[in-house]
Amino acid sequence: MxxxxxxxxxxxxxxxxxxxxxxxxxxxxxxxxxxxxxxxxxxxxxxxxxxxxxxxxxxxxxxxxxxxxxIEDAAEAERMTELILDQFPGGxxxxxxxxxxxxxxxxxxxxxxxxxxxxxxxxxxxxxxxxxxxxxxxxxxxxxxxxxxxxxxxxxxxxxxxxxxxxxxxxxxxxxxxxxxxxxxxxxxxxSGGGAVLPKLPKRNDTPQLATGWNEQVFYRVGALVRQDVDTAAILREAEQWREPGYTEAQTQAEVADMVERWKRHIEGNRDPDYEAWRDGWAFEETGNRYWDLDAMVPILQQAWRTTNGHLRGEYIDQSGQTRKQSYCDRFFLDPDAQRVLATTVAPEQPLITDDRHLNLWRDYWARLNADKGEPAGSDAVRLFRELVDFLCDGRDEMIDTLLNWIGYGLFHPAERLRWSILLISDLKGAGKSLLCTTVARLYGMDNASILPGLVGLLSQFNGSVLQGKALVVVNETVDKGDSSKFGAVETLKSLITDDRISVEHKGRDRHQIDNYARFMFCSNHLDGLPFDENERRFFAIVCQAAEALDADFYARFVEACHSEQGLADIAAWLRDHYSNPLPSRPPASDTALVADALMDDWVVRLGEIVD
Known part of the structure; x- marks a missing residue:
C-alpha cells in the first residue's frame, strides 16, 4: 500500500x-x-x-x-467470509x-x-x-x-x-x-428494504406473479400457509390481522382468497421433487455433523439445511402399511438408504462415495474435461500463453520447458503428487506473474483452486477452506507473512508441498488430517520473499530480470484470448499433447542461487542470533 x-x-x-x-x-x-x-x-x-x-x-x-x-458479530463475519472465499476464491x-x-x-x-x-x-x-x-x-x-x-x-x-x-x-x-x-x-x-409488516419468508424462484395492490409479504405468508395445508377458512380468518388502512374486510377477504387459489394452482403445477430424487442430492457427514449439497458440493449446517428444505413434505407408506405425511428432512433422518459418510477425502479419479464411506471432494479439472474441444494449431491463445511464459523465463528454453511441463503434467495426471512448486519472481510489477497463475487456475477450474493475496491463508490456524479439496493453490505475493517469520513460513510450506497428508482446521471444527494432492504456485516481487539456500528441492525458482513489462496491449489481448472458453481449451489441448511428461522427483536447476545470494545478510544476522 x-x-x-x-x-x-x-x-x-x-x-x-x-x-x-x-x-x-x-x-x-x-x-x-x-x-x-x-x-x-x-x-x-x-x-x-x-x-x-x-x-x-x-x-x-x-x-x-x-x-x-x-455483520457486526466478528465470528459470524469471519464465518461468512470463509464460506464465500471457499466457494469463490481470490476476492x-x-x-x-x-x-x-x-x-x-x-x-x-x-x-x-x-x-x-x-x-x-x-x-x-x-x-x-x-x-x-x-x-x-x-x-x-x-x-x-x-x-x-x-x-x-x-x-x-x-x-x-x-x-x-x-x-x-x-x-x-x-x-x-x-x-x-x-x-x-x-x-x-x-x-427489498422498507418496513416489515409480517415475518418475511425466503422467496422461491418458481413463485407465481405477485398480486397487484397488496403487500408482498402477505403474498408469501399466504403461500407458506397453503404449503402447510392450512385450510382456506383459517387463512381468511388470519387475514383480518393483515388488513391495511383503507381496505374493507370484504376487500381483504377477496384478495387473500384469490391469493390462496393462485397458490394452490401453482403448487399443483409445480410439485416438490420426488423424495428419492431429492434425497439422492444430499449426504450427511458424521464427522462434521453437516449436510453436503452434492450438486454444488458445498456443506451446510443442520439448521440451515432444515431451513432450506423445511417446506418439502409428502406422503409415504410406512412398514405397517399406513399412509403417513412427513417432512423430507425428518424422513431423511430415518431413511436407511439416505447417503451417510464418515468424513470427506480427496481421491482423484475415484467415485463420489468411496468404498470406505468417505465423500470424495475431488472434481475433475476443467482442462481434462475440455481439452478435446481445443484446436491448438494456429491458436492465438496458445501463442500468447507461450509468449508470456517465454517473457517470465527470460527466453531460457530449459526454464520454459520445465514450467510448461509442470503445468501440463499436473493438469493431466491428477492422482500424481507433485513434490515441488513454482516460484515466480520479478521486481517488475505488472509483468504478468499473477496473470499466468490465474490462467492456470482457470485450467484447473476455479472451484478447484485457491488464489490468495498473501501467505496468511496458508499459515493461519484456520487453513481448511484454502486447502481442503483444492488442486491448485496460488499465492500472489509471498512477502505477506502474517504472524510467522519468513524462515518459519518456508518450513511450513515445505510440508504442504511434499507431505501426502496435511493438517487443516476449519472454524468450529477440530483440526484433522486430509489427503494432499495440491499443487502450489508462488509469486513475489522480491528475491528474498521466500528464504532458502541454492540446494532447496521444494521450489523451482524463476527470476524474470526484464526491466520493462510487455506492451500494455499484449495483456489485454492475452485476457481476451486465453480466458475465453475456446482459448482455454486450445491451451489445454496443447499442454496435453506436448507438455505432460513425467516430472523428476526433484526440480531441475533453477534460479535458487539468486535467491540464496539475496538472503546472505539475513542469514548472517540469523546465525549471529543463534550464536548469541
Missing amino acids: LDCPHTYAVLAPRLHAAGYAVLPLDNKAPKVQKWSELAITQQQVEQWAAEKPKANIGLRCDQALMVDID LIRRRGASSKLALLYRRAELDAVYKGQGQKRYRHSGGGVVELFDNSGAQMGIFSTGLDGGDYRWDGRSPLDVCLNDLPPLSLEQWGVLRQLLTREGYVAA
Whole structure:
C-alpha cells in the first residue's frame, strides 16, 4: 500500500488507468450528480481530481462486483467470509477501521449479462447482519479514504492499486446466482428494504406473479400457509390481522382468497421433487455433523439445511402399511438408504462415495474435461500463453520447458503428487506473474483452486477452506507473512508441498488430517520473499530480470484470448499433447542461487542470533 494520502487527486488517475470506474466521495456518498449515468473518462477523472482533490474514492460497479459483509458479530463475519472465499476464491478483501465488517471485490465474467436481481440486493439474517450485493452501475462502494468517520478503508494484502480490473477473479452470472443460493442456505433472506409488516419468508424462484395492490409479504405468508395445508377458512380468518388502512374486510377477504387459489394452482403445477430424487442430492457427514449439497458440493449446517428444505413434505407408506405425511428432512433422518459418510477425502479419479464411506471432494479439472474441444494449431491463445511464459523465463528454453511441463503434467495426471512448486519472481510489477497463475487456475477450474493475496491463508490456524479439496493453490505475493517469520513460513510450506497428508482446521471444527494432492504456485516481487539456500528441492525458482513489462496491449489481448472458453481449451489441448511428461522427483536447476545470494545478510544476522 502506498504511504501517500488516499485521496482522489493522488490515486484516482492510477486506478482509472487500471480499469476502475472511480468516483469522488464526500465521506461515503458520491459528490457528483447523476453519478450512476456519467461516462467516467480519463478527462472526467482529471476534472474531478482538480475540483475535488481531497475527496475519498468510490468504485462504481460497472464491471466490478462487490460483496458487502455488513455483520457486526466478528465470528459470524469471519464465518461468512470463509464460506464465500471457499466457494469463490481470490476476492480482494476491503476492511474499514477496526470493524469486523468487510467487502470482497470481484469482476464480471460476462460483460453484457444482467447480474442485478430484482429484490435480491440485500440479504438479512434474523439474528442480525446483512450481506449486500453490488452488481450494477447504480451501486458504488468506498475503496480508499483519508480521515473517514469510523476508520479509513484498508485492504488485506493486495488492493486495486496492485491488481488491475481485468486481473480480478471473475464471477459468471451462474456463479453470482450460486452466491445468492449460498446466502439463502446460511439463513440470509432476500429483502427489498422498507418496513416489515409480517415475518418475511425466503422467496422461491418458481413463485407465481405477485398480486397487484397488496403487500408482498402477505403474498408469501399466504403461500407458506397453503404449503402447510392450512385450510382456506383459517387463512381468511388470519387475514383480518393483515388488513391495511383503507381496505374493507370484504376487500381483504377477496384478495387473500384469490391469493390462496393462485397458490394452490401453482403448487399443483409445480410439485416438490420426488423424495428419492431429492434425497439422492444430499449426504450427511458424521464427522462434521453437516449436510453436503452434492450438486454444488458445498456443506451446510443442520439448521440451515432444515431451513432450506423445511417446506418439502409428502406422503409415504410406512412398514405397517399406513399412509403417513412427513417432512423430507425428518424422513431423511430415518431413511436407511439416505447417503451417510464418515468424513470427506480427496481421491482423484475415484467415485463420489468411496468404498470406505468417505465423500470424495475431488472434481475433475476443467482442462481434462475440455481439452478435446481445443484446436491448438494456429491458436492465438496458445501463442500468447507461450509468449508470456517465454517473457517470465527470460527466453531460457530449459526454464520454459520445465514450467510448461509442470503445468501440463499436473493438469493431466491428477492422482500424481507433485513434490515441488513454482516460484515466480520479478521486481517488475505488472509483468504478468499473477496473470499466468490465474490462467492456470482457470485450467484447473476455479472451484478447484485457491488464489490468495498473501501467505496468511496458508499459515493461519484456520487453513481448511484454502486447502481442503483444492488442486491448485496460488499465492500472489509471498512477502505477506502474517504472524510467522519468513524462515518459519518456508518450513511450513515445505510440508504442504511434499507431505501426502496435511493438517487443516476449519472454524468450529477440530483440526484433522486430509489427503494432499495440491499443487502450489508462488509469486513475489522480491528475491528474498521466500528464504532458502541454492540446494532447496521444494521450489523451482524463476527470476524474470526484464526491466520493462510487455506492451500494455499484449495483456489485454492475452485476457481476451486465453480466458475465453475456446482459448482455454486450445491451451489445454496443447499442454496435453506436448507438455505432460513425467516430472523428476526433484526440480531441475533453477534460479535458487539468486535467491540464496539475496538472503546472505539475513542469514548472517540469523546465525549471529543463534550464536548469541
